[in-house]
Amino acid sequence: MFKEFREFAVKGNALDLAVGVIIGAAFGKIVTSLVNDILMPPLGLLTGKMDFSNLFINLSDTPVDTVAKAKAAGIPTINYGLFFNNIIDFLLVAFSVFILVRQINRLRRPETPPPPATRQCPLCLSAIPMAASRCPHCTSAVDPVSQ
Structure with a gap:
């Protein structure tokens, strides 16, 4: 059993995975x-210095300022900023993978x-x-093919 496991683990597919x-x-x-450190701060600045990670709906009567404070207090929230x-x-990961796969497929396409240089x-x-315009073997006239 150990030998089979070793063969499986060392196979190219398992290592590639x-x-x-x-x-x-x-x-x-x-x-x-x-997303969090480069894209969202300027986007928040454009939308009035808004921090998307702290956009939430408080589901209790206790007021809190941030998601972290709500979590620490055990207050239920809908964190739509984090969801955003x-x-x-x-979307960035999907787009990056799309570009990567597209480039790999472009490299894999057969030339x-x-x-053909000859015909029958x-x-x-x-x-x-x-x-x-003539066959060198049987000397019959053939229509030339323009290239």
Whole structure:
């Protein structure tokens, strides 16, 4: 059983998956920082110095100023600002993955093959150059193909 597990763990697919998960987690942290630390502050400034992470609906009668204070006090809230941050986070990750997959697919596309240099003689079926007007094997006249 240990031998089978080792073979599974060392297989290329399992290693690729592990590397992808680790890189994805690190990439997620970068995108979260981009959203919370770079994009949201200017957006909040444009909307009147509003901090989106502190936009919430208090579901109790106890007044609180921030989400952190509400959580510390155990007050139920609807944190729509954090939800908005997470939506932007998701859209950036999805767009980044889309761009990455698009570039990889572009690299994977097969190159278009060059046009054929020869064709078959209609009478003897020998290979003749595309622009030939006579077959060099059977000397029959063939229509030349312009390239």
